[in-house]
Amino acid sequence: MDTEGWIxxxxxxxxxxxxxxxxxxxxxxxxxxxxxxxRPGSPLARLGTxxxxxxxxxxxxxxxxxxxxxxxxxxxxWPVLLEDLSDPxxxxxxxxxxxxxxxxxxxxxxxxxxxxxxxxxxEAFCRHLASWGLGICSGLASGIDTAAHRGALAAGGxxxxxxxxxxxxxxxxxxxxxxxxxxSDGVLITEYAPGTPPRREHxxxxxRLISGLSLGTxxxxxxxxxxxxxxxxxxxxxxxxxxxxxxxxxxxxxRGCHRLIRDGAVLVETADDILRELGPLVAxxxxxxxxxxxxxxxxKEKIADPEYARLLDAFGFEPVTADxxxxxxxxxxxxxxxxxxxLELQGHVGSAPGGxxxxxxxxx
Numbered sequence: 001m002d003t004e005g006w007i008x009x010x011x012x013x014x015x016x017x018x019x020x021x022x023x024x025x026x027x028x029x030x031x032x033x034x035x036x037x038x039r040p041g042s043p044l045a046r047l048g049t050x051x052x053x054x055x056x057x058x059x060x061x062x063x064x065x066x067x068x069x070x071x072x073x074x075x076x077x078w079p080v081l082l083e084d085l086s087d088p089x090x091x092x093x094x095x096x097x098x099x100x101x102x103x104x105x106x107x108x109x110x111x112x113x114x115x116x117x118x119x120x121x122x123e124a125f126c127r128h129l130a131s132w133g134l135g136i137c138s139g140l141a142s143g144i145d146t147a148a149h150r151g152a153l154a155a156g157g158x159x160x161x162x163x164x165x166x167x168x169x170x171x172x173x174x175x176x177x178x179x180x181x182x183x184s185d186g187v188l189i190t191e192y193a194p195g196t197p198p199r200r201e202h203x204x205x206x207x208r209l210i211s212g213l214s215l216g217t218x219x220x221x222x223x224x225x226x227x228x229x230x231x232x233x234x235x236x237x238x239x240x241x242x243x244x245x246x247x248x249x250x251x252x253x254x255r256g257c258h259r260l261i262r263d264g265a266v267l268v269e270t271a272d273d274i275l276r277e278l279g280p281l282v283a284x285x286x287x288x289x290x291x292x293x294x295x296x297x298x299x300k301e302k303i304a305d306p307e308y309a310r311l312l313d314a315f316g317f318e319p320v321t322a323d324x325x326x327x328x329x330x331x332x333x334x335x336x337x338x339x340x341x342x343l344e345l346q347g348h349v350g351s352a353p354g355g356x357x358x359x360x361x362x363x364x
Contacts, residue, residue: 004030006072007059008048010090011193019043020073020090051193059093062168062194067183069094077101084238085212089191093167096187100158103135106274107210107235109228110144110220111253115319116350116358118221118253121245122147123154125218128271130157134278137162137214139206140179140188142172144220144228149178152186159186160213164206166196207231215278216241218268222256229256232265241277243268251319307331311339312348312359319356 001009001024008030009015009023023044027033037047048056063070071077072091077098082088094101108126110118126136126148135158138145152159161182165171167190170179182188191209192202207230211217217235219242222228232242242265247254261267268274314320314328326336340357343349350358 001027001033001072001074002029003063003070004056004060005033006070006091007051007056007193008033010072010191011048011051012044012046012090013050014046015090017088024074055193055195058195059193062093067096068167069098071098071101071189079213081214082209082212085208087208088212089209092189092191093193094187094189095167095183096185098187100135100160100187101189101213103158103160104133104278105135105137105158105160105214106278107137107214107217107231108144108148108220109138109207109210109217109231110148110222111226111228112141112143112145113253114143114147114221115251115253115352116360118144118247119147120350120360122220123151125220125245125271125274126151127155127157129274130155130159132275133157134275135160137210139164139203139210140171140175140182142174146175146178148220149182149186153181161186161188162206162209162213163188163190163192163198164202165198166190166192166194168194169197171198203227204230208234211235211240212238214240216243216274218243218245218274219257219260219265220245221247221251221253222260223252224255224259226256229260232260236264241266243274243277245269248319307335308339308343311336312343315349315357315359319352319358321355322357325357 009020027036033047036042037044062068070091071094079101106129108122110122122144130136130152136148136152137160138148140161140163149159149161159182167188170176211231211234217232217240219228219232235242242260244257244260244265245268246257246261266277310329311325314325322333322336322340326333340349344351348360350360352358
């Protein structure tokens with residue numbers, strides 16, 4: 001089948017695999033497909049009804065550039081794990097290196113509004129996992145998705161971004177630079193043709209691809225009613241492992257993870273917990289059990305000043321207000337405010353919504 005034919009087949013609503021195989025056996029050019037679709041009573045009567053001729057031309061023009069591809073079901077780079085889906089896509093638009101779709105991948109998802117500790121965990125876990133040969137698959141959204149992609153890229157590892165819009169649309173706009181970096185050093189994929197804007201209904205469908213491409217799904221932070229839980233549910237339905245990082249009982253962004261753990265997700269405290277579960281499926285250079293992996297919450301640098309050390313010790317493991325820290329330490333509010341600013345600049349403390357502060361490195 002020629003490229004135009006694949007675009008039209010991919011844009012046909014309700015095209016099941018049996019009908020797809022029937023069309024591929026009988027036609028090898030888009031012109032023949034269109035002629036068949038116009039025949040009265042043809043099973044292909046809805047051919048391409050999701051895309052007009054102008055949009056087909058735009059898609060072909062978009063593909064006419066280096067590192068842009070249409071990965072269809074007969075393409076050598078087609079990711080075979082998608083065959084486990086009940087409704088796999090017919091084709092994917094890809095920008096970057098399509099060979100990365102054949103890597104062992106871990107889906108990493110979570111809140112768009114995470115805590116500073118959640119962001120740090122996501123990036124540190126993904127940096128470590130990518131360094132062991134496990135690719136990171138996420139959705140390019142703000143928050144945990146962004147940190148996951150950045151962690152993989154920082155390790156020089158593979159990362160796959162699945163979009164809920166056309167491959168020529170950058171969403172969210174703030175991730176334009178990350179979009180370009182993944183297009184250069186990873187791969188962006190979508191089942192939506194160029195020119196398709198992001199729509200609310202696209203993202204649940206995108207989530208099935210994130211989980212479907214991956215050996216397992218890690219949820220870093222998620223509220224009780226989070227879209228990340230949809231991805232985790234889909235992963236379970238697809239027979240993939242689900243992992244969740246626990247958090248404070250006072251952190252609303254941990255409640256979704258706690259729910260997953262109660263429902264049977266694997267509780268993980270370090271990145272090696274994931275590698276041990278997926279080890280037989282991951283093309284790592286060595287057995288992670290043979291090496292001491294860095295803890296994502298390991299210390300950056302010891303705090304020498306005893307007052308700063310005392311302030312950090314007063315945090316515990318939960319977000320806390322400056323007033324609470326003053327009461328716990330006996331320092332004045334002004335002293336605490338000044339010290340928090342310095343610790344935040346040094347990367348030991350992060351500010352969270354509601355006037356809360358979070359200790360980022362428990363080992364300091």
